[in-house]
Amino acid sequence: MAKVDCNIDVHHITRVEGHGNIHITIRDGKLIDAQWAVVETPRFFEVMVRGLSAERVPFLTSRICGICSISHALASIRSLERAMQIAPPPAAVRLRQLAMHGETLQSHALHIFFLAVPDFVNTPNVLPLIESHPEIVQAGLRMKAAGNAISEIVTGRCTHPVSLVLGGLSKAPDRQALEGLKKQLEQVLPDLDLTAQFCTTLSIPDFVRETEFVSLQNGENYPAIGGDLVSTDGVCRDENDYLAMTNEYKPDFTTTKFTRLSRESFAAGALARFNNNYDLLRPEAQNAARLFGLEPVTHNPFMNNIAQLVECYHIVNDAIALIEELLDAPLEKVKTAWKPKAGAATGAVEAPRGILYHHMEVDEKGKVVRGDCIIPTTQNNANIHHDLAALAKQALSEGKNDKEIQLLCEMLVRSYDPCISCSVH
Amino acid sequence: MQHLGFSHSKLKIGSFDFTCCEGCQLQLANRESSLVEFLDLLDIRNFREISSERHDDYDIALVEGSISREDEVQRLKAIRNQAKVLIAYGSCACFGGINSLKNSFTTEQCVRDVYGDSHVDTLPVRRISDVVNVDFSIPGCPVSKEEVEHIIVSIATGAMVSLPKYPVCVECKQQLNTCLFDLGEICLGPITRAGCKAVCPTGKTACLGCRGPAEDLNGASFLQLVADRGLSMDELDEKLRFYNCFEDLSNGKS
Numbered sequence: 001m002a003k004v005d006c007n008i009d010v011h012h013i014t015r016v017e018g019h020g021n022i023h024i025t026i027r028d029g030k031l032i033d034a035q036w037a038v039v040e041t042p043r044f045f046e047v048m049v050r051g052l053s054a055e056r057v058p059f060l061t062s063r064i065c066g067i068c069s070i071s072h073a074l075a076s077i078r079s080l081e082r083a084m085q086i087a088p089p090p091a092a093v094r095l096r097q098l099a100m101h102g103e104t105l106q107s108h109a110l111h112i113f114f115l116a117v118p119d120f121v122n123t124p125n126v127l128p129l130i131e132s133h134p135e136i137v138q139a140g141l142r143m144k145a146a147g148n149a150i151s152e153i154v155t156g157r158c159t160h161p162v163s164l165v166l167g168g169l170s171k172a173p174d175r176q177a178l179e180g181l182k183k184q185l186e187q188v189l190p191d192l193d194l195t196a197q198f199c200t201t202l203s204i205p206d207f208v209r210e211t212e213f214v215s216l217q218n219g220e221n222y223p224a225i226g227g228d229l230v231s232t233d234g235v236c237r238d239e240n241d242y243l244a245m246t247n248e249y250k251p252d253f254t255t256t257k258f259t260r261l262s263r264e265s266f267a268a269g270a271l272a273r274f275n276n277n278y279d280l281l282r283p284e285a286q287n288a289a290r291l292f293g294l295e296p297v298t299h300n301p302f303m304n305n306i307a308q309l310v311e312c313y314h315i316v317n318d319a320i321a322l323i324e325e326l327l328d329a330p331l332e333k334v335k336t337a338w339k340p341k342a343g344a345a346t347g348a349v350e351a352p353r354g355i356l357y358h359h360m361e362v363d364e365k366g367k368v369v370r371g372d373c374i375i376p377t378t379q380n381n382a383n384i385h386h387d388l389a390a391l392a393k394q395a396l397s398e399g400k401n402d403k404e405i406q407l408l409c410e411m412l413v414r415s416y417d418p419c420i421s422c423s424v425h
Numbered sequence: 426m427q428h429l430g431f432s433h434s435k436l437k438i439g440s441f442d443f444t445c446c447e448g449c450q451l452q453l454a455n456r457e458s459s460l461v462e463f464l465d466l467l468d469i470r471n472f473r474e475i476s477s478e479r480h481d482d483y484d485i486a487l488v489e490g491s492i493s494r495e496d497e498v499q500r501l502k503a504i505r506n507q508a509k510v511l512i513a514y515g516s517c518a519c520f521g522g523i524n525s526l527k528n529s530f531t532t533e534q535c536v537r538d539v540y541g542d543s544h545v546d547t548l549p550v551r552r553i554s555d556v557v558n559v560d561f562s563i564p565g566c567p568v569s570k571e572e573v574e575h576i577i578v579s580i581a582t583g584a585m586v587s588l589p590k591y592p593v594c595v596e597c598k599q600q601l602n603t604c605l606f607d608l609g610e611i612c613l614g615p616i617t618r619a620g621c622k623a624v625c626p627t628g629k630t631a632c633l634g635c636r637g638p639a640e641d642l643n644g645a646s647f648l649q650l651v652a653d654r655g656l657s658m659d660e661l662d663e664k665l666r667f668y669n670c671f672e673d674l675s676n677g678k679s
Contacts, residue, residue, distance in 0.1 A: 012473060014473045014474075014476060014477040014479070015473075015474070015475060015476065015477060016474075017447055017474060018447065041443070041444040041493050041494045041497060041547070042539070042540075042545060042547060043444060043493070043524050043527065044527045044530075044535040044538075044539055044547070046538065046539050047527055047530050047534070047535045047538055047539060048523065048524075048526035048527055052663065053660070053663060056663060056664075056667070059630075059633065059667075060523055060526070060667075063446050063448070063522075063523050063566065064446060065446050065448070066445075066446040066447045066448020066449070066450070066451045066567065067447075067448070067451060069446070069448065110451075110454065114454065114475055115475070118477070124476055124477040124478040125469075125475055125476035125477060125478065126475070127464065127469070127476075130461060130464075137461075141457040141460060141461075142457070144454075144457055145457035145458065148455060148457070155628075156624060156625070156627065156628030156630075157624055157628070158455065159448045159451060159452065159455075159567045160448060160566060160567055162624055162625050162627075162628035162630050163628040163629060163630060165630065170628060170629040170630045171628050171629040250540060250541075250543045252543075255545060421442075421445065421446055421447055422446075
């Protein structure tokens with residue numbers, strides 16, 4: 001006989017960035033309650049930014065997140081450059097794109113190997129894998145190191161970038177360092193194949209709850225910095241219309257806000273980018289997707305792990321191509337001089353965990369009057385919350401016990417790669 | 426583990442985060458080339474960000490972040506009770522860090538501006554040493570993995586641990602950088618504790634002082650330097666306040 005009662009209470013879920021709790025109560029086979037409660041302490045960045053000089057803003061907002069600091073710096077920079085009509089030189093545009101690749105590669109590698117994979121092989125963390133799967137761990141470390149190397153060479157440091165500034169970059173990377181970086185990335189190509197082969201042996205939970213996927217789209221390349229705001233339900237809006245895409249509200253049981261668009265919730269992140277921009281992935285990435293039968297539009301949130309791996313293929317190959325382009329031209333001009341000017345605009349970027357908005361308003365002296373940041377995990381929180389209820393119901397009907405349901409729920413939350421301290425900024 | 430023929434027992438360590446971006450914890454997983462050897466020094470008893478195993482028998486507690494809510498005070502005190510050695514790491518833990526910028530506003534104003542009428546618990550930001558006794562501090566935003574690694578290895582092998590006493594300027598000169606003051610910028614390199622290899626001025630951006638004051642700094646002479654160059658005192662003040670670790674200087678000048 002199927003089990004009909006279940007109580008799950010996970011306090012401070014592990015192997016995610018930040019503090020969140022899962023509460024699920026099922027009685028007599030009926031779901032009484034399923035909550036994704038974020039209990040992180042808020043930091044109030046929108047208040048801190050007020051009155052700050054525009055040039056200092058990216059150095060502050062990068063501190064919203066230890067994993068995606070480059071995305072935050074670039075979202076602020078893009079919003080402020082658009083607000084003050086500053087155009088960075090073409091070389092800086094390419095270098096910023098490369099920096100985004102570096103950050104996403106290290107973030108995805110960290111998530112896949114350190115945070116997600118242990119669940120699939122039944123270990124509490126990555127450490128036992130150093131013994132049992134040394135070649136996979138080494139491949140993961142090389143991928144992560146390559147991502148960090150990109151960030152260090154392009155932005156001066158892998159966490160909290162140094163040289164990303166308004167107008168471009170404060171310093172161009174060294175040509176020799178770029179050449180070395182290209183070699184390092186080429187050496188990572190076989191690691192991607194090794195990881196893909198390993199991942200095909202993992203059993204991805206079969207769970208589908210149809211939802212809406214939101215990401216950037218620019219029609220020319222796989223999105224990273226700026227573009228239209230689109231959804232798989234057919235919404236398409238201008239970058240400055242970010243509030244119409246997010247519709248934030250705050251439920252009582254959590255310190256983070258929730259968002260919605262065409263339905264009760266939507267998802268952002270690697271799977272959302274994949275679902276909206278499949279045609280713009282490099283062929284190597286599309287081939288990798290085929291290995292897993294991953295195609296647009298996929299609604300299984302556990303496949304976000306695979307979408308991240310597919311993006312790693314895209315990133316490594318695209319980064320190599322970008323470095324070749326950069327080495328083909330002189331790298332002297334990487335910054336445009338600018339003067340403060342009153343204005344307001346949105347900067348949207350695709351952070352590793354999904355679409356990220358910064359909106360800044362500055363006065364004629366270049367001081368911030370008002371700032372607003374909407375984080376990918378904030379946008380995923382409602383989707384996680386609704387997924388948990390559906391997943392618990394499905395697992396219960398399949399006759400799974402409390403422990404199995406709890407593990408599945410934790411795996412679901414980790415699949416979104418939530419960045420909780422980011423979401424409660 | 427073996428070092429110079431001696432064997433040492435692994436350090437029972439816990440890593441804990443409070444109000445922050447968790448970027449310092451993340452550094453522990455960086456420097457991939459030495460990561461496997463580094464982890465071999467440690468018996469990780471509690472590290473929520475990377476492991477589902479949680480035990481409370483750690484000897485060394487690495488504490489990241491600042492304190493901004495009552496439940497954090499209780500959690501921190503419990504960690505202090507357990508740990509033989511408590512190390513505050515990162516500028517948020519050591520000085521309050523950028524989080525302290527919030528303290529120029531009332532908590533009511535912060536909550537109203539960000540959350541409207543919803544109730545959100547928050548307190549003015551405090552550093553770790555405002556709440557419990559701290560045995561050792563490793564500053565930086567983020568901390569340098571190389572420095573953390575060096576300190577952990579020193580603890581494991583029973584060697585002395587210390588931070589550089591001289592300012593970032595010394596390390597900047599070693600990198601043969603053009604001085605940012607000569608490019609018309611205010612850089613806190615002359616007054617900030619070294620140990621970061623002058624990473625910011627090497628990237629041609631001004632040091633914002635994330636590692637806190639160097640020992641025996643000459644504040645008066647530094648303020649004079651900024652004045653002599655005709656640079657903006659407002660900008661200097663914004664920089665001195667950024668990580669909340671030059672209180673005396675920023676108050677002294679205004």
